[in-house]
Amino acid sequence: xxxxxxxxxxxxxxxxxxxxxxxxxxxxxxxxxLWFDAKESIQLSSNGVLRLFRQMHGHKxxxxxxxxxxxxxxxxxxxxxxxxxxxxxxxxxFRCPNEHGHFITFFQFLREKGIVRSLNAKELAELKKxxxxxQCSDCGDPISLETDSxxxxxxxPLCILDPKALxxxxxxxxxxxxxxxxxxxxxxxxxxxxxxxxDGFFRKIDxxxxxxxxxxxxxxxxxxxxxxTVAEVVETGVEAIDLLDVGIDFFFDIASGIGDxx
Numbered sequence: 001x002x003x004x005x006x007x008x009x010x011x012x013x014x015x016x017x018x019x020x021x022x023x024x025x026x027x028x029x030x031x032x033x034l035w036f037d038a039k040e041s042i043q044l045s046s047n048g049v050l051r052l053f054r055q056m057h058g059h060k061x062x063x064x065x066x067x068x069x070x071x072x073x074x075x076x077x078x079x080x081x082x083x084x085x086x087x088x089x090x091x092x093x094f095r096c097p098n099e100h101g102h103f104i105t106f107f108q109f110l111r112e113k114g115i116v117r118s119l120n121a122k123e124l125a126e127l128k129k130x131x132x133x134x135q136c137s138d139c140g141d142p143i144s145l146e147t148d149s150x151x152x153x154x155x156x157p158l159c160i161l162d163p164k165a166l167x168x169x170x171x172x173x174x175x176x177x178x179x180x181x182x183x184x185x186x187x188x189x190x191x192x193x194x195x196x197x198x199d200g201f202f203r204k205i206d207x208x209x210x211x212x213x214x215x216x217x218x219x220x221x222x223x224x225x226x227x228x229t230v231a232e233v234v235e236t237g238v239e240a241i242d243l244l245d246v247g248i249d250f251f252f253d254i255a256s257g258i259g260d261x262x
Contacts, residue, residue: 001035003028004070004079004094004103010035013055015048023048026073031064032056032106035073038099041112046172049113056106057248063140065153066105074100087114087165107138107156107244115166116159116244123198124149124158130205134158137244161247163196188255195254204250208241 003010008030014022023043026035034052044052070079079094079102091111093104110116116137119127127145134143136151137159143151150157171189 001026001073003031003033004035004073005033005066006031006064015051016045017043017048018045019043025052027052027055029056031066033064033103034106034109035101035103037101040101041104041109046169049115049169050173053110053115053248054252057245057252063136063138065139065141070094070103072096072098072100074098079103084112086112089114089117105138107159110244111159113165113169115162115169116247117162117165118157118159119149123160126198126202127158127205130202131209131241133240135240135242137242142240158243160201160243161196161251163193166196166251167193192251192254196250201247201250204246204253205241205243208246 001010001012002008003026006028008028010026010028010033012024012026014024017023023040024037025040028034068081071077072079074096075098077097080097081092082095082102083090083092085091089111091104091108093102093108093112095102104112107116124145132145134145135141136143136154136156138156139151139154141151141153143158167189170192171186173188
């Protein structure tokens with residue numbers, strides 16, 4: 001099918017479901033969009049969530065700014081923008097009024113699952129000591145920490161991976177699905193929670209900022225409608241970083257040292 005957001009061809013893929021059966025999802029690598037037919041999202045197991053997590057991170061080079069309205073790929077009805085709350089996270093998605101399913105960006109999906117959470121005031125103050133320019137994890141627009149605590153364009157909050165949520169997700173892996181000789185899921189979860197602390201995360205940010213300072217410009221984005229804001233970041237000589245990308249890189253750095261969990 002064609003993606004409701006960017007009209008690119010989606011890829012139908014199977015992910016592990018909570019009841020053992022495969023759950024087929026339509027994944028769009030172009031705009032980081034996910035189409036869930038009715039009830040599919042809640043059927044994903046921990047294995048399925050982490051495999052989707054890994055795959056979407058493999059297509060992180062560009063962001064896409066959603067252009068509303070979006071149309072249902074099944075019946076062409078206009079999708080309804082919907083706000084919801086899960087695990088103390090507010091998130092948004094676009095649902096079909098005829099109940100064919102819903103479209104959600106990868107960033108909003110992670111908020112729904114509680115895998116990312118908003119920064120608190122103390123964390124935001126600490127973050128400002130390490131970096132001044134960020135890239136929105138949802139739409140890709142630049143964010144200046146001097147003036148903003150959320151994306152000025154799409155209002156997505158500044159988010160980081162939640163170590164406890166990731167630990168709980170890893171702990172929920174089916175032991176039968178883990179290859180022989182790999183660290184047990186519960187042990188792996190504990191290792192992840194111990195290592196994924198803010199001091200280590202900020203060290204990762206420092207290394208990203210140092211690497212970015214040797215390059216010019218920002219990560220390319222699919223829509224140049226905010227050219228003026230992008231130019232402001234380019235003038236600094238430092239590439240804006242994406243907190244979600246840094247956090248996922250950090251997660252996989254740690255996970256790679258404790259076995260192929262997913």
